[in-house]
Amino acid sequence: xxxxxxxxxxxxxxxxxxxxxxxxxxxxxxxxxxxxxxxxxxxxxxxxxxxxxxxxxxxxxxxxxxxxxxxxxxxxxxxxxxxxxxxxxxxxxxxxxxxxxxxxxxxxxxxxxxxxxxxxxxxxxxxxxxxxxxxxxxxxxxxxxxxxxxxxxxxxxxxxxxxxxxxxxxxxxxxxxxxxxxxxxxxxxxxxxxxxxxxxxx
Numbered sequence: 187x188x189x190x191x192x193x194x195x196x197x198x199x200x201x202x203x204x205x206x207x208x209x210x211x212x213x214x215x216x217x218x219x220x221x222x223x224x225x226x227x228x229x230x231x232x233x234x235x236x237x238x239x240x241x242x243x244x245x246x247x248x249x250x251x252x253x254x255x256x257x258x259x260x261x262x263x264x265x266x267x268x269x270x271x272x273x274x275x276x277x278x279x280x281x282x283x284x285x286x287x288x289x290x291x292x293x294x295x296x297x298x299x300x301x302x303x304x305x306x307x308x309x310x311x312x313x314x315x316x317x318x319x320x321x322x323x324x325x326x327x328x329x330x331x332x333x334x335x336x337x338x339x340x341x342x343x344x345x346x347x348x349x350x351x352x353x354x355x356x357x358x359x360x361x362x363x364x365x366x367x368x369x370x371x372x373x374x375x376x377x378x379x380x381x382x383x384x385x386x387x388x
Contacts, residue, residue: 203375206240212296212308213263221306225299227252244313244328244352256297258345261338263293263330270369271323281369282322283380284362295328316357329357
């Protein structure tokens with residue numbers, strides 16, 4: 187994956203608390219390109235106070251008009267150090283950080299649209315979480331390992347076959363730990379957010 191490294195653009199978009207509509211980077215044809223996280227289909231833009239579509243379920247992606255064509259023709263990878271999910275405990279949402287066991291970047295499957303103003307919008311694909319992760323959250327991003335990269339960008343492959351492979355993709359190299367609730371506030375954005383939270387005994 188070394189050919190995806192572009193340290194200047196990675197450094198520019200370093201972010202420990204990414205929110206929808208943020209500028210991020212995605213891989214297109216072995217290049218890192220600036221994009222915006224979140225789809226705004228024409229029907230959504232017409233709705234007052236609408237929010238972008240940030241995730242698409244891989245299980246139903248070919249059944250959804252908004253996502254079908256992008257999945258068939260416009261796929262990308264989103265490099266990230268990991269992601270956050272929240273677990274409900276005693277009516278409180280407890281945040282956790284998920285990351286590769288090696289601490290190397292992971293590459294998540296995404297789809298994109300090019301807008302008339304020249305910008306590009308992406309949507310992250312999700313799937314049912316693996317058994318060892320379901321105790322925290324029922325969904326997870328579709329992590330594309332290096333063995334599937336060529337298949338991911340090969341548009342000659344049948345999309346139904348690719349969809350089925352991704353639905354059944356077994357991700358076994360993800361670790362997680364609890365993090366501080368400071369991550370709940372998007373104004374907080376620093377390396378401390380990703381550190382493991384440990385309760386202080388009294």
